[in-house]
Amino acid sequence: MFDVIGQTVKAFSQIRLGPWQGLGDTLLVGEGNLSFAKSLLRQPAVQITHMTATTYEKEKDLSEEVRQNAALLQRCGALVMHGVDATHLEKSFRPYEFDTIIFQFPNVGSREAKHGHNPNHVMIRKFLRSAVPYLSSAGKILISAVDSPHYQGAFQFDDAATFAGYATPESYPFDPSLFPGYSHTNTNDDESALDEHSRFATWVFRLKK
Template identity: 35%
Template sequence: MPKVKPKLKASLIKLQQEKQYRGKINSLPSHPYSKSKIKHKSTFVKPLPPPLYKPEDKILLVGEGNFSFANSLATNILYTSHFIIATCLDSEEILNKKYDDAKQHIQSFIEFGGKVIYEVDATQLEKCKLLKGKRFDKIIFNFPHAGLGIKDQDRNILSNQKLLKAFFNSAIPFLSSKSLYSDMNDGEIHVTMKTVEPYNQWNVKQLAKSTGHLAIKESIDFIPNQYPGYEHRRTLGYQQGKSKNDNDEIFSKKPKTIIIARKESLELEKQQREAAENTRVPFIVD
């Protein structure tokens, strides 16, 4: 049997992904952040937006908790995890003590082809030998938190700002780039945050810009229902009786995914759009 070409294989996987995704959206709940709570007679359910990720994307996940996001991404969105590396700060032993469901998520993720690396500090990615020389199309940090348990709000905000700024600086060399490395794509950093106080005071967008190399592409709603099986977990772990179940903790706090990219790549995109608009032939009606 002839070998399937890589491009054809990627196209077939993408087609399968889109087909299965269309079948899922009608069975999922309506948008969880809908302003109107009035029940209408209409049975129309607003479809969820398409996923941000493609099967061929090279993805790095940092700061994973119970690995339910990594597993959902592999098993329900991309139907593969061959190009995904999922990392966490904890050792394997500590992780399993903090999250009793982590082991099953990791096992499933690995079965789909994913790679897991423990004890990776998101603020010092360059120190991880297994990441050396790699670049990624998407670097994802969901609900970052220093987890220091600081009671004073101002000090707590500062500790998380320090975490994020160090992460941004560390992540930049791992972003793919068309102009710098002749990669196929320009890489993006995706940071998902709650958009209520005190998280708004972290000034994530400004922290990214302060690196001098990054700029904000856009911000979009993060919809947990889009990732079946994903269950948000706190940095300190799940505590029976104290932690809310599943995604209750984030539903009411309207999380958004901030999409960040190299400043020069966004500037080049803008120039190309403007050039394309200027070269359009006007349609004249006599």
């Protein structure tokens, strides 16, 4: 009887977490205030074996809150790095293969077109291409974003995947409430785009076989 209840609870938890389980050796890029990394470390169900959490911002530019989050992550055994450009991972990492690479709500904070494309699309293309040598063959990249035609038009995840050598990504609903303590912040201010939207998704990218 208790076995059945236990298995049912486990099955529900697996459905709720979707792609957020079996993460293994995990790299997070563009972490902003590091609160998502902190929330993940508090959740055994996501099965992280080692975490490398990074911010784009350089150490000298970090707020006291981010410094405190970085210190807490380090005390929990995570490696924390600053000034990491997700579009040029080779500038920060020697050859290495992560099981999972995560970029939560990427945003360059500019609307200026680059080479005739939306700058966020260009950034995602470059990030996916830069991540290829840092992903194990069975590994996955998780990118969460607002799930709306406007944001999908901006990112064009399917085109970015094809450009960088990944299969067409699958998407799963992303529920921020499953990640206690995660306080998403925008790129250019302390507001949160999550307050202005209600539908979010995580796109899962795997290398093309």
